[in-house]
Amino acid sequence: MNAAIAPVGKNAPAASNALSKDASDEIRSRHSKELIIGLSGPVGCGLEHVKRVLRQQLELHGYEVVDIKVSAQFAELARRFGLPEPPNSFANEYERISAFQDLGNSLRSRVGGDLAAQLAVSMIAQDRTVKNPGLPVQEIKPGRVAYIIDQLKNPSEAILLREIYGNIFYLIGILTGYEKRKSYLSALMGGANAEQLIERDRAESGSSGQQLEKTLKLADYFVRNDSDNTPELEAPIRRFVKLLHGAPGITPTLLERGMHAAYSASLRSACLSRQVGAAILDSD
Secondary structure, three states, rough: HHHHHOOOOOOHHHHHHOOOOOHHHHHHOOOOOEEEEEOOOOOOHHHHHHHHHHHHHHHHOEEEEEEHHHHHHHHHHHHOOOOOOOOOOOHHHHHHHHHHHHHHHHHHHHOOOOOOHHHHHHHHHHHHHOOOOOHHHHOOOHHHHHHHEEEEEEOOHHHHHHHHHHHEEEEEEEEEHHHHHHHHHHHOOHHHHHHHHHHHHHHHOOOOOOOHHHOOOOOEEEEEOOOOOOHHHHHHHHHHHHOOOOOOOOOOOOHHHHHHHHHHOOOOOHHHOHHHHHOOOOOO
16 A cells, blocks of 8 residues: 555665554554444344343443434434324334334335435434534544444345445344244234234335345344343353454354355355255254
């Protein structure tokens, strides 16, 4: 890189001052200190609890954590497109979740399936500008900030964020058993409504709908939340944050080795629609 190379020839400075730092040091100095972390999980998975533990672990690593709640922008977008705004209060939780699902689908049909990603990018850019008043956008050097995006439900949202932020973007998939989610939601809205919401959330028809299953397949890391137990969540999330920072001594788990073998096996097919692999492992 030219910035790290001193001039040569008769006008060159003394050798001891020729290089202020190695080229690799120059490259590292330009690396972003930011993290962009998207969350994706089914309705009733306890996402807020996972997000709270993730925030704690990131703060322990010296990050300022910013919560990007994309649905908070839905009302303003609804006004812009002349759509009915969500009411200030709802009769029950089923009506609230359904209303935001309906509005989210309507907005995606107008601006694209990657709606949440578009909103997140805008909110992150705005936060950078607020933190660096008076600086042109292209001159801003982001600090040690972690943005947590809540949440992604369409695969095109994850794809857009990965294209924009590259290797500082990570998608965490949150997994919770069906019966636990149904039990939790049934206590809020009744069994029939809970089942309807779960199925709609899993895979709606159309590119602008909820496509959770396809989105989860793009996750970089999975966290199982079956009990909302903080100590049980801390271990896998602490491991995830350490992996991001290249901590030594962290080896793949048995399941991760199996997933690697399954993925490798899938690549044996040259047909993209048949790139499916499986792995069977025992306790050894």
